[in-house]
Amino acid sequence: MALLTPEAPVAELTEVERPAGGGPRDLSVDSYLRWILAAMSATAGVVHFAFAPAHFSEYWAYGAFFIAVGWYQLTWAVAVVTRPSRLVLAAGALNVGVIAAWVVSRSVGVGFGPHSSATEAIALPDVLATVLESLIVIVAVTLAVRPRIGRRPVRRRGSALGAVSLAGAALIALGTIAVTPRFAGAHGVAGHVHTHGGAGHVHPVAAGGADGTSPCEKAGPPASLGQVQDTSGHNHRGPVRQQPIDEATRFELQQQQALARSVALQFPTVADAQKAGYRANTPYVPCIGAHYSNFAYAGKFDVGHPSELLYDGTTPGSHIVGLSYLLLSPGGPPAGFAGTNDHWHQHNLNGGLCLKGEMVVGAEQTSKAECEARGGHKVALPDIWMLHDWVVPGFECSWGVFAPECPELGGRIGGTAYDTPDPRQTPIPQG
Numbered sequence: 001m002a003l004l005t006p007e008a009p010v011a012e013l014t015e016v017e018r019p020a021g022g023g024p025r026d027l028s029v030d031s032y033l034r035w036i037l038a039a040m041s042a043t044a045g046v047v048h049f050a051f052a053p054a055h056f057s058e059y060w061a062y063g064a065f066f067i068a069v070g071w072y073q074l075t076w077a078v079a080v081v082t083r084p085s086r087l088v089l090a091a092g093a094l095n096v097g098v099i100a101a102w103v104v105s106r107s108v109g110v111g112f113g114p115h116s117s118a119t120e121a122i123a124l125p126d127v128l129a130t131v132l133e134s135l136i137v138i139v140a141v142t143l144a145v146r147p148r149i150g151r152r153p154v155r156r157r158g159s160a161l162g163a164v165s166l167a168g169a170a171l172i173a174l175g176t177i178a179v180t181p182r183f184a185g186a187h188g189v190a191g192h193v194h195t196h197g198g199a200g201h202v203h204p205v206a207a208g209g210a211d212g213t214s215p216c217e218k219a220g221p222p223a224s225l226g227q228v229q230d231t232s233g234h235n236h237r238g239p240v241r242q243q244p245i246d247e248a249t250r251f252e253l254q255q256q257q258a259l260a261r262s263v264a265l266q267f268p269t270v271a272d273a274q275k276a277g278y279r280a281n282t283p284y285v286p287c288i289g290a291h292y293s294n295f296a297y298a299g300k301f302d303v304g305h306p307s308e309l310l311y312d313g314t315t316p317g318s319h320i321v322g323l324s325y326l327l328l329s330p331g332g333p334p335a336g337f338a339g340t341n342d343h344w345h346q347h348n349l350n351g352g353l354c355l356k357g358e359m360v361v362g363a364e365q366t367s368k369a370e371c372e373a374r375g376g377h378k379v380a381l382p383d384i385w386m387l388h389d390w391v392v393p394g395f396e397c398s399w400g401v402f403a404p405e406c407p408e409l410g411g412r413i414g415g416t417a418y419d420t421p422d423p424r425q426t427p428i429p430q431g
Contacts, residue, residue, distance in 0.1 A: 215410025
């Protein structure tokens with residue numbers, strides 16, 4: 001019998017000595033458990049690799065963490081089978097750190113990066129990985145501290161092999177399901193839907209309609225009829241009905257919205273927007289915010305380069321509340337985001353908007369004479385299309401992520417979202 005020392009590899013202890021009669025040696029419990037540990041660790045590693053790209057789209061450190069965890073778990077899975085020393089088994093306890101990171105991200109937020117205080121929702125992929133990591137810690141540490149437990153012989157090798165095979169097949173099935181778009185899409189920041197992470201986001205639409213009680217509605221009528229009328233001239237102020245989309249389209253949209261959100265977080269204040277070349281082209285307008293534009297991005301649809309940023313005021317410290325994509329698209333609205341829920345609008349009624357240089361100084365309702373009195377001129381923009389995208393964390397639009405108006409944006413024209421409404425003022429739009 002091999003001499004048992006703390007340094008002795010577990011591999012020396014996984015077979016029971018041949019009986020005196022010369023019968024076959026029996027494998028120990030440890031031999032089978034190591035294969036199950038390897039399968040669990042590999043499954044958790046695959047899940048972390050699968051969701052690393054979505055986390056990279058949010059912040060490089062989030063993605064790097066997932067890559068590092070994935071490599072650790074895959075490497076440990078190989079080592080626990082090929083080099084099964086007590087030291088390797090003890091290294092399985094490093095999963096405690098991964099579990100702790102998961103608990104923190106679901107309770108108080110990760111504490112750094114663009115989503116430092118955002119808590120993530122609990123879904124199948126992260127629950128599966130965390131359960132497997134917990135089992136790895138329990139079993140691996142037990143075998144490292146109490147090796148005698150693992151040296152017990154297994155007499156029914158066929159039954160043991162069957163159990164290991166069944167566990168492996170179950171882990172393969174669960175791991176495969178966890179990385180499919182259906183479950184990936186349910187994994188992310190609380191109150192949003194995105195891939196672990198995240199991700200892109202589709203915000204729920206409020207069940208009720210426009211009933212006059214929201215801050216936006218209290219501030220007055222729609223800033224511009226063009227953004228609330230359909231092609232038949234009917235007004236549709238209020239929640240935007242979401243059309244069903246298939247899983248592949250939803251997953252693509254989630255990826256796009258994850259990128260859009262990361263862009264919004266780069267410009268938290270008006271001062272940040274101005275440093276990046278965005279210039280004001282409207283005052284603050286209830287329901288749609290103050291628009292800061294960079295028309296260099298108006299030539300084509302690029303999720304990562306919105307041509308307009310929306311703020312809750314016009315002071316340097318005013319906060320971002322959304323994005324807007326203003327695009328030149330002759331012949332119809334651009335393809336835009338995946339799916340059919342991005343409802344683009346125009347401002348061409350009654351001769352269009354009243355412009356003074358690049359600033360909008362009057363809505364479509366403004367007459368030609370009123371516009372000229374303000375030093376502007378009426379301009380129809382038949383090839384210009386606009387789309388709002390309310391993806392800023394902490395400012396979810398209850399009428400829909402692509403709604404033309406956001407009911408939470410009250411206030412008064414030229415002021416901020418928090419001023420007392422003054423509906424007597426003439427609306428000045430831009431969308």
